[in-house]
Amino acid sequence: MTTVRTLVAALCLCALGLLPLPSFAATELVLWHAYRAEEKAALEKVVAEYNAANAAKGIKVTTLAVPYDAYADKISATVPRGKGPDLFIFAQDRLGGWIESGNTVEPIDFYLDDATKKRFIPSTMEAMTYRGTTYGLPLNYKVITLIYNKKLVPVPPKTTGELVKLAKTLTDKKAGRFGLAYAYSDFYYHAALMNGFGGGVFGANVTPTLNSAQNVKSLELMMKWLEKDGIVPTEPSTALITALFNEGKAAMVFSGPWFLGEVAKGVDYGLARLPILDEAGGKPMSPWMTVEGVYVAAPSKNKEAAYDFARFLTEASSAKTLALEGRQSPSNQAVYSDAKVAADPQLKAMREQVEVAVPMPNVPEMSMVWSPATSAMNAIVKKASTPKAAMDVAQKAVAKDVANLRKK
Amino acid sequence: MALFSSRREGVPHLPLHVLLLGFTLFTLYPILWVVSLAFSGRQSLALSTLPESPTAMDRLRAVIPWPETWSLSNFTSVLTDQPFARWVLNSVIISTGTTVVGVFVACTAAYAFSRFKFPGQRAGLMAFLVSQMFPGTLMLIPLYIILVQWLGLGSSRLGLIIVYATTSIPFSVWMLKGYFDTIPKDLEEAALMEGASVSRIFWSIILPLAKPALSVTALFSFMTAWNEFILAATFMDQEAMYTAPVGLRFFVGGFSQQWGYFAAGAILVSVPVVVLFLFLQKYLVSGLTAGSVKG
Amino acid sequence: MSTNAPQQPAGDLGGPGPGVASGQSGDVLLTGANGGPASSLRRGRVLGGLALTLGLSLFLANGLLARAREERAVERAQRRAGVALLSLADVVQRAGGTGDGVRAAVKDWPLPAGASVRVIAFNGIRLEASTFPEDTGDKAAPRRLSRDEKPLYDRGQRLRAAVETNREEGGARKPEVESEARPSGGRLLSAPVEVDGTVVGAVEVATPPVPPVGRGGLAEALAAFLVPLGVCGGAGFLVRRQRVLAGVAAVLFVAGLGGYAVHSMRTLADELRGTQEAVGAELRERTTRAQALLAAHGLRTEPPLTPAAWDADSLRHPLGLLTDAGQPVEAMLATRVAQVRDEASRALGLLGVLGLALLLYVGLGGLHRTAATLKEHRQAYAYILPALVGMLLLVFFPFGYGIALSFTDANLYNTHQPLSELWVGLRNYVEILGDFQIARRAADGSLVFNYLNFYYTLFFTVVWTVTNVAIGVTVGLVLALALNVPNLRLRPVYRVVLILPWAMPNYITALIWKGMFHQQFGVVNQVIRMFGGQGVSWFDSPTTSFLTALATNGWLSFPFMMVVSLGALQSIPAEIYEAARVDGANRWQQFTAITLPALRPALVPAVILSVVWTFNMFNIIFLVTGGDPGNSTEILVTQAFKFAFQRYRYGYAAAYATIIFGILLLYSLVQNRVSRATEAA
Secondary structure (H helix, E strand, C coil): CHHHHHHHHHHHHHHCCCCCCCHHHCEEEEEEECCCHHHHHHHHHHHHHHHHHHHHHCEEEEEEECCHHHHHHHHHHHHHHCCCCCEEEEEHHHHHHHHHHCCCECCCCCCCCHHHHHCECHHHHHHCEECCEECEEEEEEECCEEEEECCCCCCCCCEHHHHHHHHHHHCEHHHCEEEEECCCCCHHHHHHHHHHCCCCCECHHHCECCCCHHHHHHHHHHHHHHHHCCCCCCCCCHHHHHHHHHCCCEEEEEECHHHHCCCCCCCCEEEECCCEEHHHCCEECCCEEEEEEEEEECCCCCHHHHHHHHHHHCCHHHHHHHHHCCCCCECECHHHHCHHHHCCHHHHHHHHHHCCCEECCCCHHHHHCHHHHHHHHHHHHCCCCCHHHHHHHHHHHHHHHHHHHHCC | CHHHCCCCCCCCHHHHHHHHHHHHHHHHHHHHHHHHHHHHCCCCCCCCCCCCCCCHHHHHHHHCCCCCCCCCHHHHHHHHHCCHHHHHHHHHHHHHHHHHHHHHHHHHHHHHHHHCCCCCHHHHHHHHHHCCCCCHHHCHHHHHHHHHHHCCCCCCHHHHHHHHHHHHHHHHHHHHHHHHHHCCCHHHHHHHHCCCCHHHHHHHHHHHHCHHHHHHHHHHHHHHHHCCCHHHHHHCCCHHHCCHHHHHHCCCCCCCCCHHHHHHHHHHHHHHHHHHHHHHHHHHCCCCCHHHHHC | CHHHCCCHHHHHHHCCCCCCCCHHHHHHHHHHCCCHHHHHHHHHHHHHHHHHHHHHHHHHHHHHHHHHHHHHHHHHHHHHHHHHHHHHHHHHHHCCCCCHHHHHHHHCCCCCCCCEEEEEECCCCEEEEECCCCCCHHHCCCEECCHHHHHHHHHHHHHHHHHHHHHHHCCCCCCCCEEEECCCCCEEEEEEEEECCEEEEEEEEECCCCCCCCCCCHHHHHHHHHHHHHHHHHHHHHCCCHHHHHHHHHHHHHHHHHHHHHHHHHHHHHHHHHHHHHHHHHHHHHHHHHHHHHHHHCCCCCCCCCHHHHCECCCCCECCCECCCCCECHHHHHHHHHHHHHHHHHHHHHHHHHHHHHHHHHHCCHHHHHHHHHHHCHHHHHHHHHHHHHHHHHHHHHHHHHHHHCCECCCHHHCCCCHHHHECCCHHHHHHHCCCCCEEECCCCCEEECCCCHHHHHHHHHHHHHHHHHHHHHHHHHHHHHHCCCCCCCHHHHHHHHHHHHHCCHHHHHHHHHHHCCCCCCHHHHHHHHCCCCCCCHHHCHHHHHHHHHHHHHHHHHHHHHHHHHHHHCCCCHHHHHHHHHCCCCHHHHHHHHHHHHHHHHHHHHHHHHHHHHHCCHHHHHHHHCCCCCCCCCCHHHHHHHHHHCCCCHHHHHHHHHHHHHHHHHHHHHHHHHHCCCCCC
């Protein structure tokens, strides 16, 4: 009886916060991420806020930064064996693979209520969904937008017709000036055109559709810009694009937030939505977006606590810190009505662009696409092959790989 | 060069200097780009840019690794941004441990292969070689299972030392075995006559004579551990346990890449290797003479 | 040279001193003598060997039989539970997946003691009906699932995804019936509930623990052990020659184990028939009940019930062992019995072969000799042991796993299945090595290589290896020779500078090299243009792309060779050159007659290892060319990597890796034969 009484007394004292919580009651959650510098600092700030608010409950979140190059391998090696973290942050591109290999990512539909679901930009939620099941809460997204030199382009073009017209006046090949520069031979960048035309990489049932008519049309438009209109440089390497933009020799660029860090100090740039495709009947260019989600690890012993933290991390208040201090574009919708966030031109532009962006497929088959697609893009740009012929070759290669994976 | 080693005849040094100078330049050129990048205060790996119609001077400027402005900011950032010193210390501990364990274990094995005749000798020596043949890129998960799941050596320096030492042993065994073979046996026979034990002979006669080969294998073992990245990043679960290569990789990979930081860090982590080499090179070139063997 | 040195001193160092009886001399003694202690020793060895191996084999066989019987018992329980599950799922589907019909069906569903069922509906995350003992009182169905019941919901969703995936892909790769062990010992089976083509929930059946199967068959095992042993003991007095006696023992071993095998298979066949009857009875009972329920609650009777479909595998494919009326299908049963019999005889056959080998090894004195050898050379083995243990653990175990993987169809989709279920034999190898489409003629008559072909990649890898090692060794050796000249000024400076490529992390230097070959900004093209030439698009043709990787790797690898050569040069005493000069040898003669042979012991291993490393030099290819253009500069190991991590075909990639391993092993065996590097000095 005395032991019971002591216990009750201790519990009361604990509840009043007079006694420190016994250590066995403490729940430690481990979160892995691949951030550094200001992103890491912002994340750690949010984590500290959470820890302060939940100290009474005995919940403590600790973080571990992992270099990006080793991150995916580390998760694949550790998490299924129960040695990994309770939560981790990763882009959606590896999600399908981890779900298929099993015991890595916990489905969260059971926890997910409608209020939480509505918190996010719908397409970012779609990126977290695999075969009808939700596996993570979307944290932030990255998309490419139109970045322009304000000196050369007073008003950004709204349509591709305007874009070409404007770019032609700004192009002077002899002086090395171009109206537009972007890594058009890179399949990731080209996807903005491809999706705009209604094309894509996979159709229903994850069957590859690389050589679809829409895809070919989008490639023909790209080749028109390169050959007939001549508004883009012939060698579209990222180094060249950065150099041209910084020297004021490229008026407009299609690129993502990572490009902004490389813009030289003196260049006054603006961001705008990618233009509408006149050639596709007024449909907008739709870039691929990569969405970073926060996932609960399947073998975690504190799934509910982990999910609670994931919810906190994607709340508007956390999103504000991550946006303003970590320079991320949060998936949380409410944060964009915050005065400071709304006043930020980068965040505003990203928010507008994401409306028409398409989540990059999260199926594991996507990794089979890059190499054939890159070869095809190179062949098309170097005029070694017509768009149709090149995409036929790529289609055949991807279809073969998909079939080989599925055969019994 | 042994061929030119005559003191009386002498070798014309000038052509040698020309050769060595040429190679030194060839060797240094890419490294100077790393140095220039590190001191430029910039982050882009694009070495230089050119105007559209460059003059010969522009081109010349573009091929000379000289930063436009000099700045130490990359170095200070690398050292203050992250616990870099701590990671270098971890690397030093792990690499030194690897060297000691790897060289010692390899020495005893190589000695047995060189001096004893026993069944399984050829197969054993082959087995060490064979171990290098399976592509290492596919072994990450099996290694993880053995070391972390079975042996419970996750997030420990010992675990990494064991893996690295095992990786470096095959080369060390073959290298040392080859070198032991060249050490004449007269000495050991004499010592044996005087009643010295095998281990005594090994420690006090063979090892001192094998210093050049020991330095080579020590350097090799050290380097195996020093630059390894993926295993260290996978096995270590605390930031304080990371090694220097892991810390360096934070700067690159993913969407934004700070090559300037990486270059500065790369120079910093090369310094201990150079120091080690400076220490070892007196053994590497301490010529062995027949006299010393006989004496 | 050292290899020609007499072996005597080495033997003296390693071998035990005189007076210690060695294994060899003992054997000579035995074969020389006839009868007496030697003869009885021989007999004892054969008899002991037989007792050991037969005992061991029978023990294992008995264990195998017990396991097989247990598997059959589990199979029986599983199939009966499966019938109960799928028949209930059928009724629940006809009741629309939710509502009173479902609850009534569950309530009236007959179950053996200790078994329970429940139905989960996705809509509203509800427990629709349950007969689980814990779901009573305020937890009685219907209700929303509680927080701790998340696994139930997730399992249902997994089944839904599986059904949809299988339907979309037109395949059958995901289980549509899940079965897992319960902590209490029974099993829990779950199946999806499909209404109008969509999965709306799940049905689960929990079974009571399967009663343990007795070990059984011990008397037969004992008989199969003692009879041959007795016969062998008797034969020992009749047969004098050891070989003959060993032969007799072998025959007796086969007879003993074979007899037991016959018994085992009969037992298993009986078990199968028993299972068949039990499941048939279950099926008949369920059919009656289901029909009664359908009638009582006015549920849909169209399409008519197909009870045979309830006896299905995890993909819900009917096993075909029973008819709709619950009668056994004899032909299918016979195949099933034959299948089980095959499995058993394969396992026992393997056991027999291993046992026989062990028997002959012990009986003919192999064990004895091995022990003697180990004892004689214990010092040598002790010196090698630490290195070998590390190797065995960290290298050869993963190897074995990799090689086993190469015979399977393991891929991303089936990682949780055991390898034995994915066995495809040599299929991966046939696919890789049997593809001879190396090149084809294009429309304009030019030759177009198929860069993904194994033989093209092999050719490229060999060219890559040979050129790299040749450059590395030549440059390294020349520099080492130059640096070995005494009194050369600035020697230490050169030495330190020349190892820098090795000292610096190659991740950055490799990328700097890649940058130097950039078409627009690369310094190489700047220099070409400075002299009036045209810049080259280095990564656009296989040859130039190869040259960039070659330059990078050459630059990275010569310091290592230089250091190795420098070390090796120290083993040459200066006096030898003096003597050679006195004999009138010129420099070239000195180099070929003294320097090269002296360098050989160190250089040969370094070259062999360089070949192995360069063959598998993943980083440089990956970082510098990335296989461009169009996979033409891939080497075998980067190709294997892409098969594993881009195309997710782990088994196929493992076969690639095993082939790489085979090629290198062959190379090193040949090289060794030529250079005799493995021999002791």
